Amino acid sequence: MNPFTYERARSPAQAAAAAAQHPGARFIAGGTNLLDLMKLRIETPAHLIDVNGLPLDQIEPTPDGGLRIGALVRNTDLAADPRVRRDHAVLSRALLAGASGQLRNKATTAGNLLQRTRCPYFYDTDQPCNKRQPGSGCSAIGGVNRQHAVVGGSAACIATHPSDMAVAMRVLDATVETVRPDGQQRRIPIADFHRLPGNTPQVETALEPGELITAVTLPPPVAGGHVYRKVRDRASYAFALVSVAAIVKPDGSGRVALGGVAHKPWRVEAAEAELPRGAKAVANRLLAGAQPTADNAFKLALVERTLGAVLASTRT
C-alpha cells in the first residue's frame, strides 16, 4: 500500500468538502473492496476519509411507504431487516447471494454500489486496462473473457459490474441520495447511477468528484413474487456468471434485471412487456444487440434458461 493520511469525517457535508480539498482522496466505509485494491496498488489514494462514524446506519420508513437505507447500513443488517425480508425480498435474496458472512458484516450499502469490477486484467497491474490506466488498451478483448460482458460493452472495456445488491436495487427502482462538496444534496435514480463503459470505462458512476452517498431509498413495496437467482461456478462465495432479479405478479406481468452480463445492472423496461410470453421472448429483447465473445456466448443461453427457471418458480 502507498502511504496515506487519514481523517475521521464529522458530518456528510464536511466529508464531501474534505474530499474536494484533497485531490486523490477516497472515502472509506467497510473497506472490503478498497483496501484489497490498495494492497495491489490499483487504488492509490493519498488521503482517506473514514465515514464510519457518521449517523448514516439506520433504515427508516419514508412518508410514501418505502424505506430509506442509510449509506452505512451493513449488508448483513439490510438483508436481515424484517421490512426488507417481508416487503422487498428480492433485495434480501440478492445480498445473501453475495460474498461471505464476514464480508457482509463489514460491507456497506453505498460501498456495495461502488465496488469495482473483478475483471482479472483490471487486477493484474502488469496488463493493459483502460479502466485502471486509461488509454492503455483492453486485455480482456481477445483475452480470457469467459466472465465478461455480453451487452453494453465497448471497444474500450467489456468488464462487468460485480454487485448482486445493485441488480435488486435496479429492479426495485431505488434512488441514490448524495451530498456534494458545496453541501447541495441530490437524488440519482439507480438507472442513471451506473454508466456504460464507452470511451471512458474509468468513469463508473454519475457521482461527481467528492460527492458522497448518504442513503438509498426504496419506493413502496412492489407486489408479486420476489426472486433472485444467481448462477455461478461454485455454490457459494463466488461472483455471478449470470443473475436474474425478478418481481412477477400472478398474471405473469412484472419486472426483471440481470447481473453478470454488463458494466451495470442490466434492465430493459421494454422487454418486460414480453414476460407473459415467456423467457425466450424476454431474453431476446433484453439481450438485443449483444456482442458476446467465443468464450462468453454461453451467457446468452444461460440468461434465457435462468429466466425460465425464475418464471417457473413464480408460477408454483
Place this chain on the structure above:
Amino acid sequence: MADPNDLLISRRHVLIAGAASTSVMAPPLEAAPTGPSTAAAVPTLAVTFTVNTQPHTLTLDTRTTLLDALREHLHLSGTKKGCDHGQCGACTVLVDGRRINSCLTLAVMHEGAHVTTIEGLGTPERLHPLQAAFVQHDGYQCGYCTPGQICSAVGMLDEVKAGIPSHVSADLTARPLLSAEELRERMSGNICRCGAYSNIVDAITEVAGSTA
C-alpha cells in the same frame, strides 16, 4: 518460542517477513517506489481499542491492518494471515461481537472497538466449547485455518440465534435451521485447504445443538 522443527522455524520467519510488508519494518521499503518520501514522512496515528478485555493504545502507520496490528504489534499470532485479501477467512476475528476479515480493515478504523481473537475465546486449560469440539471431531489437519474457522463459527452461531437468514434458507421470514446445508453456506468464507470440512461441520453441529 524455541521450535524443534527447523522447517517450521523457517516457515514462520518467511511468514513474519511477509506480514511485515505492511507493518513495522516496512515503511522505507514500502515508500521507496512512490518517490522521495522517507520513513519519517509516513503518516502515523494513535488508536485505542480493547483486545480480549485488555485495552491497548498503539501508534501505527495508517496502512496497518487490524490483522497486522494484532500479530506484529500485540504479538497475538493466533489470528492467521492466509491470503491477506479477504478470500480465505484465516484472519477472522470478532469486532464488537461480529465476525469480520481482519486483513480487510485498518486498525485506525477501530477506535474504541472491542476485538476478540482466538486467544480470548479459550485457554489451553479451559477450551472454548468450539475448540474442544474441533479437537474431538478432528476438525483440521494442518491447523492454519482453525483459529479463523472457530472465530467465524462463534460469530455465525450468534447470527443464527439472531434470526439472520442465509442464501439457502427456504423461508426468509422463518427462524433459520441449523442444518448441515445452512452451516456449510454460512461458513463458506472460511477455506480449509486440507479439506477437513465434513469434520468442521460435525464439530460446529455438536456445539450448535447444545446451545440451540
